[in-house]
Structures are given as C-alpha cells and as structure tokens.
Amino acid sequence: MTRSINPRKLRSYKEFLYVLPFLIIVALFSYFPLYGWIYAFHDYRPPFPISNETFVGLKWFSTLVNNPVRLKGVVRVLRNTFLMSGISLAFSWFPMVFAVFLNEIRNKPFKKFVQTVTTLPNFISWVLVYAVAFALFSTNGAVNSVLTGTGLIAKPISFLTETDGIYFKMWLWLTWKNAGWAAIMYLAAISGIDEQMIEAAKVDGATRMQIIWHITIPSLLPTYFVIVMLNLANFLSNGMEQYFVFQNAFTQDYVEVLDLYVYNIANSGPGMYPFATVISILKSVVSVVLLFVTNTASKLIRGEGFI
C-alpha cells in the first residue's frame, strides 16, 4: 500500500497523455515549420538536400542590400505594403461610422436587411470576390455595358488592369468584403450604452447628431482603439490572397505586397526559396516586435493588452 503510485499523480499523467497526440500535431504543424528557417542559410538546389556543403551563412541576407535589383524590388514591395496598410489604417474608422448611422435607422426590418447583406461578402473567398469583380468590371461586364450603353464613355474601360487609384480600389474591395462584418462589434458596443444617458441628453434638448458625437462615439472609442492597435500590429501582413487574385501583368508592380512578393519570388524557382525565406524571417521578426510594442502601448493607455 505504501509503495503504490499516488492516484492523483497517475490521473494527472493520464490526462496529459490524452492531449499528447494533439500537442504533437501542434509541434509538427506549427513549430516544426520554424525549422524551415535554416533554408535561409543554404544554397538550395533540389533534389539535393541541404547539408554542410550548401551552408552559405548570411549570403542571402546580404544580397538583400547588395543586389540592387532585389533591393529595388523589396523597396517597391514595402512601398505597396505601407500604402495598402496605411490606407486601411487611415480609414479604420469607417466600420464604426457605418455602425453608428446604421443604429440610427428606426425601421427594424430594413436595418436587419442591411446588416445581413453587408455582412455576407465577408464569408465568400477572395477568389469569389474576384469572380464577381470580373463579371462586373471586365470589358464586357455590367459596368462597361451600362456606361457605353448610356453613352457616357465611347470605349469600354478595363477597370481591372488600370493602375489609376489602384491602392484605393484595393481598399474598396477590402472594405466591401469586411466593413459590414467589422461593424457588428461596434453595433454590440452601441447596444451596451446606457439608455438613461441618451434619455437625459434628449431631455436637455440634444439633437441626434449631438447625441452621436457626445455619447455614442466616445463610448465606442475603446473598441476602436483596440482595432487600431491590431491594425498596427498587422501592418506588414496584408495576406496574399486578395492581391494574388487581383494581380495581373499591368497591376503587379502596384499590388504586390510583402506576403505576395514572398510567394512570387519563390514561384520563380526553388533556387529562390532561400531568399523568400529571408524575407519571411525578417517579416516575422518585425511583426513580433510590432505586436509587443502595440500590446505594451495598449497596456499603458488602456490598462490591459489585447494578446
């Protein structure tokens, strides 16, 4: 009896064993890819595996600055990334305003309808967004058909290959897809506002705009602040899908953001895998730093972080 294993200990190990298989999956699919970073320090020529002979140290890191063509490419891509993220950040108040005025609508069925249909695009893939974009904006799509039909323009405009205002167009697609969804959070925050405060303002003779400006918006600012911080933390991560589907020979120079650039250079051949990895490593490092900085800023200003 005295030598038998403590049943509580036994159970604590047993419970660990139940989750162990899943921890192994996490290790393989989330941590093991970090091992792939070693490709940044090698010359990779498949089918030959990397080995001590292929080790080149920081060669690929230095080409980033020494090779003018690549440097130019990276600078261009960073410009695109900063512009796209910058525009998103500059207009990040849009879903909030969208929610505030949607809340002003008294007709319940109309409000519900608007909310439902504006949220729908969030649940379709970028490929589908591009498919409808193509249907509407290609040279024989609906928009051109209307414009030429009414005589506003003589020749169809190929909206999807034109680079005028391309950054703003990309933002418009992003907003079309996300704004309704992003507004839900604000709508919930609005419904949490104390009714008495609004009633009191009405008694004092406040107009609707005054109520929005002095009560609704200030109560939404904490939520908005978190969104801004998250935007900043993800400044370098635009994701590649949107830009991948919208890129073509004409627009590529402008829509190629960092995430897409990594894919595109790797796609030019396995010989470029190391360089693509270098970019990924640098991006990950900067992103982690941004995450900690914004989280700390949030802790200082708001009293709590968002991680």
Place this chain on the structure above:
Amino acid sequence: MELTRTPKEKEPFIPKNSRIKTSTGDKIISVITYIVYALFAFVCVYPFYYVIINSISNNDLSQHGKVLFYPLEIHFQNYKSVFTLPGLLTAAKISVLRTVIGTVLTVMIAAFLGYMFTRQTMWHRKLWYRFVTVTMYINAGIIPWYLTMKILGMTNNFWGYIFPMIIQPFYIVLCKTYCESVPQALQDAAEIDGAGTIRIFFSIMLPVIKPILATIAVFAAVNQWNSFQDTLLLMSGKPELNTLQFMLYQYINQASALKALVSNSTNSTAMMASLAHAATATSIRMTVTVVVVFPIMCVYPFFQKYFTKGIMIGAVKG
C-alpha cells in the same frame, strides 16, 4: 433598483415629446441615412444577383453584358454543361469532403482540448495551454511552411487540406472559456458517480457546450470551403485534388484553357445547342461562380446568428 425604475415611469411622454420636436435637420439626416444604406445594401447584393441572372440567361446576351436587371430567355443548360467540364465534379467532391472532414475534426478537437485545458489536475496544464495558444502568433512564412509540409508528406495528399488546419488555437480558447462558465458541480457530481475524464467529456460536457460548438462549426466550415492558398501551395502536382475555389480561379484567369474547354463542350453538344445555349467563357465563369457561392448563400441566412455570436465571444476575449 428603485433608481433604475424612476426614468422608466417618465418614458410615456419624454420620447414622444422629443419625437414631435424632431428638427428638419434630423429629418434630412434620416433621409440621407436611408438612401446611403440602401446603396450599401445594393452594392453588396447586386454582384451576386448579376452573376445568378447571367448564369440562367441567353449565353449570347450575357457574353455581351446585356443582362443587367432580370434574366433574359431563361434556360438551365449552363448548369448541365459545367458539370461535364473535366475535373469539376471531382473538385466539387474534394471541396465537400475537406469541408465535412475538416469541420468535424476541427470542432471535436477544439471541444476536447478546450475541455482538457480546464482540468486542473492535468500535468503542467498551463504550460501546454500556452504551448498551443502561442502558435496564434507564430508564422514561419509560406516557403519554410511549404518545405516542412513537404517533409511531412502533406504535398499532393488530401490530408494536406486537413492536418495543417485541424488545431485552431482560437477555437480552443473559445471552448475553454465556455467550459469554464459551466458549473463545476456538474463535473464533480459525475466524478462521484465514477465517471472518468473521457466519460465526463462525452456524456456531460459535450452536450452542454453545444452552442459554442455550433458557432465554431460554422466558422470552420466556411474556412474550409473558402480555402484557396493551400491548394495553390501544396497540391500543384495533383490536379485531381483541386478544389472548386481553385478551379474557379483557373477559369477566370486562363482564358486560353477555357476556350479549349468551351470548343470541346460545344463540339459534343453543338448539333443540339443553339448559340443562345452554347457554353461561352462568360457563361462558364458565371455558372461556376454560382456553384461555388451557392452553399455559402444557402447556409448564411440560417447561421447568421452563430456568425454574430462568434464575433461577440471573440470580442469579449480580446
């Protein structure tokens, strides 16, 4: 409690009063608001409507952008012909399979791990919980990820759609939070009756946490259905593993390949089909778009409350 009741007693006349006093400025704002939101709604609905009416209209008219408001010369030939496109049925099967298998596994694992991480007795519980959740912020980059997936045998393999996606830390956090809100007495009672850790999960917790699982299932299913990047990166060597999303992308982008397909399909049916029904590049694109978006549009109205709930739980956590 008394305090909160006082303003309600005044309610009958104050709001009425303020409504009478609605200024012209407020009225103008009202009208503008309605117009702007009607426009927003139109912009979100019309693209889908346009694609649908074009997929059932005269193909010659739709090819020239003539179908704008309602379907013209309705026919359903396009739906028959797209499913004869090589690979499309296989792609549909792959899309459905990955969505079903992926969703079931993701949800079950999130539920199980979410529950297990609430078990105070587990050896180094907190450490393992961190071990899983930290991965939300880890991103090796697509090339290191691709190369290691290749080592793990996930390339050109159906399971490459499933395994990399089945453990979603965020869903696990949601489940854990939900499990924590369930009274501990429920588990304690089962334990006294002799139920073990696994038994408690299946007989007690799983039925109780169903609401959160529904939300997660909807999200996981939409993610799986919409996923495109993994086909692009992992399945390049096996066209029979293409998903519907990937096929659609190809149909939009590779006009030449599409033309070959079109002439093939018209050759076989050309004798019967008139110009109005013969497949065109446009008709194929539109019809495949509808096929891909259809499941989402069907599911969406019924599950909207779950979507909304999902973002709310997420927001509370964040």
